Amino acid sequence: MMTLFHLLPSTTLVLLFFASTYASPISDPTILLRVKHGQILDPLNRLANWVIIRGHSNNSHCHWTGIKCDSLSSVIAVNLDNLNLSGNFPSGFCRIPTLRNLSISYNDFNGTIPSLSLSLCSHLHSFNLSINDFSGNLPDFSPEFTSLVALDLSSNFFSGRIPRSFQHLSSLRVLRLQGNILVGPAFPEFLLNLTRLTHLELADNPFYPSELPTTTGTLSKLEILWLTNSNLVGRIPVSLCFLQSLQLFDVSNNSISGEIPRCIGNCTSLRQLELYENQLSGELPDNLGNLKSLYLFDASENNLTGILPEKLAALPLGSLNLNDNFLHGEIPAILAENKNLYQLKLFNNSFSGKLPTGLGLNSKLEEFDASTNNFSGELPPNLCYGKRLLQIIAFNNKFSGNFPETYGNCSSLGYVRIENNNFTGELPESFWNLPDLYCAELTDNNFQGTLHLTVSESHKLTEIHISGNNFSGNLPSEICELKGLTELRLGENRFSGELPGCITELKGLQVIELQGNMFTGELPRDMRSWVRLTQLNLSRNSFTGEIPSQLGELPVLNYLDLSANSFSGEIPVELTQLNLNLFNLSNNNLEGQVPSGFNHDYYADGLLGNPRLCSSNLKPLSPCPKPIPILYLVSFLSVLAFVLFSSISLLCITKVQSNIEFKKNHRCKIIAFQRGGFSEQEILSQLTEENVIGSGGSGQVYRVTLKSGLIIAVKKLWGGGGGDKNSDMGSLFKSEVETLGSIRHGNIVKLLFSCVGEDIRALGYEYMKNGSLGDVLHGEKGGVLLDWPRRYAIAYGAAQGLAYLHHDCVPAIIHRDVKSNNILLDDKFLPRVADFGLAKPVIRSRGTQNGESVGTMSRIAGSCGYIAPEYGYTLKVTEKSDVYSFGVVLMELITGKQPNDPSFGETKDIVKWMTETVLESDELKQLIDPRMSPTSCNYTEINKVIEVAILCTSSSPANRPSMRRVVELLKDHSVLAVNTQ
Structure with missing residues (x-):
């Protein structure tokens, strides 16, 4: 039965709640129930046991979901993590005077956190709102928050600067703000007042370019300092070396320069040191050898020089990543004595000499990559001694000798790339029947057999x-x-x-x-x-x-x-x-x-x-004989004479008209990228209204039939000709030509020619009979593309096209506008990635890998519903931006719905809708486009693609796979173990 209570708006309920609370003391169960009914939406009824049953003991609420009480049955903790709850911040919980810990992590709460409602919570010790949809500025904390020990506001949409009021949280030990949209300095100096801090986690925010404070070392109790992807510049301060308790120092994916401080060896508690993807220079300090507890060390993708110090190689590291630097010299033999080493990445350096023979003999090595160096001699025979080796990557070196017989017994081995070396002899017979081997690249050696x-x-x-x-x-x-x-x-x-x-x-x-x-x-x-x-x-x-x-x-x-x-x-x-x-x-x-x-x-x-x-x-070939019977010849000449006589005047008139029409369209210079005999007059004369087959933000597309019978598509850009080279249309035209002019791939649309004149810019492409994927899924052609095998083939083909752009083009190319309307379908419904007007090359320094930015854009480019979340606030575009957009396309293929379909509700897009649906239910069929014939649906394959789509649309770019990996996942049923590299 609907009561008046249910009809009241939520704001009124809150006011009534506050008023009644001030009027008289209220029991803990009553407060909990009022918050449940007035401030929380529980669509899956996860709080169903929150009911008072007459006759039961007074402490029954202590057994409710997420509630913890003390010995007096007073509520001391409310933990509602991961229950699919939503609504605004449930401040009413803080009306429980004994409450010490409040956690509503991993839900869908949203809205802002008003300072008034937050002030009710000053008695909390632990406060966790992470992984929700809260927005607006971070709330101010009044000086009354003297007992707050742990504050976690990570993975939301908080914006603005870190408030100065945070400096009053004198008891704070854990501060987590990573994964928001915060600006200002990445590490405000007033945070140095929080001298009890053990965990400071500010990673993955679009902070302004800023340096680490020179007095960072004053936070003497710091154990975790996590600042990856925080727009840090400058040097690592020497005062960091005073942090004797520091266990994790992560400043990866920033623009930190200078040398690694030689005193860093003083941080003897360090277990994880992440310095990758910066601009560090100089040598690896010998003092790193003092870090006897260090287990993970990654200094890859920098500008480091010198050798690998023997003291560093002697550490009991589990992972040593030095790839993409300028290091040289031999690898110290003592590295082979390491009992913990499971990951060794040395690629893209100038290391030389022989690798230690015993490498892998004492540890359970899983990943080995020594490619693109100057190593010589034989491969170490014991890399797979621990029976866990997954990959051997050693291409572009000077390795010689036989491929070790022991690798033929490495049942875990899946990926072998040893091309461009000097290997000889025969491969072990058992190598060819390894059960997990999926890729064997042995090109350009001297193998026989x-x-x-x-x-x-x-x-x-x-x-x-x-x-x-x-x-x-x-x-x-x-x-x-x-x-x-x-x-x-x-x-x-x-x-x-x-x-x-x-x-x-x-x-x-x-x-x-x-x-x-x-x-x-x-x-x-x-x-x-x-x-x-x-x-x-x-x-x-x-x-x-x-x-x-x-x-x-x-x-x-x-x-x-x-x-x-x-x-x-x-x-x-x-x-x-x-x-x-x-x-x-x-x-x-x-x-x-x-x-x-x-x-x-x-x-x-x-x-x-x-x-x-x-x-x-x-002409290079002999002419074919053409015998013509006399009777046919006489008839032909008679007809020809008649046609010439009756048409000569018409020909003169049409020629004049044709010249007039041609002048209207203006002349242009054609540059052909494919051989095909393209005539400017033949093309321009057909750019008429009756031949228009599409129109978009950059121009109109025409269907043009050449005299040879070849049908092509010609896009005439808005805004006229080539005079204004700095205009948006000029930039689009230039980008399209530079990108597509040299690309040859079966899943990328072919650019046939460009045409530039005083008042015209046009581009000619191969004609795609079935239009765009967006048209087929959502437009008038909806209903054509019903069967799953076709959709799967489109997904796989488009992924291959994007992987080619990201991994095989030099320089790599980021599309920046991947969407269903930019995936064209030929007469067999096979895909071509198209529309490269926003594409950008990736300009990398030596050795950088996936995810390298092409720079900060002056404005957001792309299409609503497909834009990666980090792009909207950083304006930095990476390959992972394309991966996100492709994930949205996969979801479209599965569901048949547009990215912002009204059925999702006002605050949801296809990514959030699908992710929530997968988490809430194991029923796959509710996600699948009902227009697909059930008999065509391979549900195992569809489930695989759903998993790939969710991986691609991860909110964190670092968690998204590369497009090369996406291609592998789409053809590999084991998609759950994802290597994002």
Whole structure:
């Protein structure tokens, strides 16, 4: 029954509550119930047992959820963590005079914290509001808060500066403010008045550039100082060395410069020292060897020089990360005696000499990365002695000798990258049947032997890269057992024999490189199953027979090289259906007429060396004979005479009109990025209203049909031509051209040409028949994209495109506007990432990794609903910003809903809605777009993608995986163990 109490607004309830409290003492249970009904929303009824039952003992409330009492049944603690509660700050709890600890962490409370309501809580000892949605300025704390020992306001949306009133919290030992939107100095000097502090955690806030106070050492009891990603500049103050109790010092991901203080060895209690991603210079101090308790040390991604001190190498470290610096010299042998070492990252330095032979013998090493150095000699044979080694990464060195036999018994090993070394001999036979091996990159060494039959037992293997070696023998049919294989790179070896016919059963193949071998025989006839294949290189072998016409049916194939073989017969006309970045059939025995789709200069070089090929217009090739019967010729000439006579006047008129129309559109200079014979007059004459197929913030898009029959999309930018190079449209145009002009990837839209004139800027792209993903999911085409396999293929393809931008382009490229409307779909609904007007290159100093900022932007760029939360207040864009946006796209694909769908409610977007729904329920189906056919839904796969989407949209950029990792997760069912690097 609805009562008057339920009809009162919440503010009135609070006032009534305060008034009744002042009128007479109220029991603890009554206060608790009034707060529950008046200040808390409990949608899952987690506080259902908060009821007074007549006849029960007076201390029954002490058994309510989250309530703790003392021996007199007085409430001393309220802990409502992680109960999915919401509402404004429940200040009424503080009316309980015996209350000492109040924690409502990990809920959805919101609004501001008024100073008036906070003043009720001055008797608290511990106060925890972390991981909620509180906003506004941090509350002021009056001098009455003399008993407050622990204050945790982390992971909210508090803004403004840290209030000076915090200096009055004289008993405070723990202060946590990380993960907010705070500004001002990162470490205000008035906090030095809090001399009892043991934990000071201010990380992940967009503070103004500021330095650590020179007198930081006055906080003599400090144990934890956490300031990662806080915009710190300047040097590490020497006074830090006075902190004898300091256990964790983390100033990673800042702009701290200068040397590591040599006195830091005085902080003998340090267990974790995080200095990575700064601008530190100079040498690693010998005094670091005094830190006998140090377990985790990370000084990677700096500008450090010199050697690895032997005293530091002698410490019992669990993790030693020195990658991406300028260190040199040999690795001290004493490092091998370490019994704790599980992670060793030395990559991107100039270390040399041999690695200690006993490395791994005394510890349970899990991660080893020594790539891009000058190491020589053999790999240490005992890296996997502890049976936990997950990866061996040693590429770009001078290692030699055999690959250690012991690694063939390393059952935990999953990732091996040792390309570009001088390894010789045969790989251990057992290496090819390691149960967890998923990537083997052994390119450019001197390995020999065969690809062993036991490879069929490496069921997780997805990538085999062994190009540039001396492998020989047949390609065994056992390779067809590797159903997850995506890349097979065997080029530049001595393989021979025919390809096993079962190779077409590997439906996930994306890259096949067999060039420079001695393969013979005909190609398999049925290649239709290779629906994900983007690259096929069979050049410089001895293949024979005809080119299979099924190649033309492969939906994403964009690289085809069959040159220097003995293929015969005609070129299948079906190949003209492919959108190729590289096309090479040269130096074979092909014959007959070149299909009309290849009768263009762009394809000429790829047809040479076939003496019996002919073409009507490609000059390097012989012309094809054209016999015309006399009767047909007479009829043709008669018709031609009539047409010429009757049309000559019309031709003159239309030419004048055409010239007038052309002048209206103005002339422009075309720069072609793909060969295709683009004529400015042919293009500009079709930029008319009837050809408009779309319009957006940057311009209108037209559908243009060329004389060759090729259909292209032309985007004409708003704002005219090239005169105003500094305008927004000029910047968009320049960014698009610079980004797409040199990119070649099957999942990124191809830029065909640019066109610049006095009053026009236009860009030509390959035409995407099915428009954008946003159109298909939310627009008039809604209902077309119903089945899950198509959506999964779109997710996977788009992830590959973004991973290419982030990890394979030099410099890396950040898109900055990833959204469903910028993912275009071709006639087979396969995706192309598009619209690079906001894209920016990542300018890194040597050795930096994922997440490097391209700088601070002058304004927020991107689209509402897709913008990463940190971007809105820092204006710093990183690769992880794109990852967040892609996570939103994944959620769209699963749910069919827009990022800000009204059904979520006023304060929620798709990220919060999906995350909460997953936490609250195990019922997956309520998240899935009801338009999808249930029979098409692979619920295991959908659940995997949901997990990936939630990881991508983590509020902390550091917790989001890289796009390369996203690609791996989307094809790997074990997505819960995420390595964000």
